[in-house]
Amino acid sequence: MLGMRSGLSLSIVVMMMSFFIVGSCNNNSGKAPLGPPFQNPIQISSVNGVLNVTYNAAVSPAEVDGKPFMSAQYNGLLAPPTLRVNPGDTLKLNLNNFLDMMTNMHYHGMNVSPLSPSDDVFIMITPNSGFDYTVDIPEDHPEGMFYYHAHLFGITEFQIMSGLSGGLIVGDILAPFPQLDGITEQIMYLKDFQLMDGEIPPEGMIDPSGPTNFTVNGQTNPTITMRPGETQFWQIGNIGADLYYDLVLEGHLFYQIERDGNRRNQTVERNSILMPTSSRVGVLVQANEPGRYKLKARKFTTGPQGDQYGGATLLTVNVEGEPVQDPITLPIPMNQFPPVENLCDQEIAVDREIVFSETADGNTFFINGKEFDPERVDTEVRIGDFERWTVTNTSGELHVFHIHLTDFVVCSVNGEPQPFVGKQDTVNVPYQGQDPDFEGPGEAVIVIDFTNPIIKGKAVYHCHIGEHEDNGMMAVFEACEEPPCQDFD
């Protein structure tokens, strides 16, 4: 949370008004008109191993929940296309910058080269110029949901909230499960838009606790219609600037089979799923009895020094019609899942401590006591190693650890060993004092895979809450065969 905000009193008034409105509408359950039919974003797929696409970043008109506004978008789309590629493909993305500020592109979660013209986040595209990205996707690349977004230090939060993030899916994560052949797949990109005088507030004026407009693929509370017993596969990505989503689907379980572009090693049954910003999940949902069920982001606080969100309905599932004859048996048996190596069992070459902290006023953020400096290399890693990082949080609010180019396994959180279910590229780090039984800073112990030779070069690790990374909570790592690393530029 940033300090003083001029919008504070206004947001309290709006909050009180919305309580009043919600309170007065409570008695028409089941009768309220349904929202518009849910729509997947447009998709663009690779052809003969290549996906060629041009994105123009420009200020364009948009509308959420009937409110018109102007914001920075790709090709004038609030929900830009989902790019679909396969392992072994090449993504050629020509990004033209028609904004009055710099921008660039990051391919979040992708296990690809950090060297230009691939996933190099040190590239800065000046106004009225462009850059041709070429991202070679290795043959053994993990499959699942990834995404792309602007990653320019200092203005990432603003650019993502404006509209500069969209979907990227690699391969066919359902391939090992023939019983799921032909089921309906839904792509859901969760994003909120704060509006101030018909515009996205400038960087520094976005308040994660403030009133906002929740959307799924740019839609407000759309409707998915399912038959009783029907099973669908939902890939859900939190591609917004700051918020956590504590997801529940009324009357239903989530059968989770994917996290952050990695197939899990088993089905994980969940009543709720906490999605930090930038995380993605793939879940199977089997429709219950006829009725209406809300997919909700529950009320959530990120800690005493953090943000408070009031909760929202994201979409509504309308179950109606003839029940499905032979519903798919869930969960999917564990023996159908390809094995995943538990990195926590690997021999560890290096142990590191990574400390997330912030000033008492919550305006400046640090990793190991330092603010981000793109010219400084904070951590050098040897290609071929597994490293164990103890990520600690001395502040009074949550942070989201994310590292580029690779994945990790979470071994423990606040000293509690975690069941091994697969790899991920984001993890929530508890705040200090969150668990009264755990003394000292909040802590997540992870083992990171630095064995992929394609990661040679420089990239970053950071808190993925836009407000925090833009105000310093980011650091540079460099991977090479034998540290100390030579420069590759």
Ligand SMILES: [Cu+2]
């Ligand atoms: Cu943070």
